[in-house]
Amino acid sequence: MREAGFDIARTGLLIVDLQNDFLHSDGAYGRAGQSAADIAALPERIKPLADALRAKGGWIVSTQFTLVPGKGGEPFISPHLKTLRPFLARGDFEPGAWGHQLVDTLQPADLTVEKVAYSAFFMSRLEYVLRRAGIDSLIVCGIVTNGGVASTVRDAHVRDFGVTVLSDGCAAFRSDVHETALADLSSIVSVRTCAQAMQLIEAA
Template sequence: MELQANAALIIIDQQKGILQPRLGRRNNPQAEARILELLERWRRSGRPVIHVQHLSCSPESVFWPGQSGVEFQERFAPQAGERLIQKQVPDAFCATGLEAMLRGAGIGQLVIVGVATHNSVESTARTAGNLGFEAWVAEDACFTFDKADFFGALRSAEDVHAMSLGNLHGEYATVVGSGEILAAV
């Protein structure tokens, strides 16, 4: 993998609410450690970092504004010079100005990490690919939760994660491990 000098790291929804036990069983317990490794390397290299924060329209959401769940986890708090994108739907491109910001900065390559793989990560990576960005998803720097399928069968977080990555790889994005990305920084 060749990583451009201005490749952006997009960290999705690393907010306090995502740690709520009511969201259920998750996969990839090491995901946050992988995200932090990427974030630290991005900061050292001077590449752009974009933090995405979900502001839910639903009072039942862990990301409802006005309560602590909407706040960034301290370890993922944006630093000076890093961009903040706030969204109200899973896709970080929808009604946020993200595309214009990236194009204005001449950024064409994106590394996408965060949560949830089947939701905000997948929808953001799909749009990135559809808009012509070179999108990379670090599979071990994302996680999701157990989820029932359309017919009511409970699918494990591992299966949901794998299916989402399978949906993305080769069509909308390239899915790799964080080690391959770190080796290219």
């Protein structure tokens, strides 16, 4: 987030992968017992900031991890992901399905972009829609800090977007991994709490 001449209309809250299949108890990860309290707490923590940004004319951008269905509906799953998350199956993270959607707490998004890898910029239309919307500053939140968040933030940085990462608006499955990732990212982008980011929005 560029503080000098901070322009709400050119700012987007970039929500990384806060989807039903990741967070809801009936989603793919919930059914497999893959959950963490820090991750579950994110939507309610982020909601006031998202509402404030909406009210002031900023953008809400949701990036949504996607398993593209192939023949017979069987999803394309990268080998490393299949090894890491063997429970993933047909229908999980499927475009248009309930599990693929942004969690209700943070709806609606102004822009929604499917992602197929850690970085939301990889082989997606994210940069195109951000540029078309006139967005040059991003406030990034979501999961996981050391995966989708970190990869997306680094790609945004090299594309000359102003980036702020919300330290308590992101989470990982382990708090030490989360903290290490934030420390690494702080060398290239701004890291703020949700409360600190809210102050900037309210003052704009």
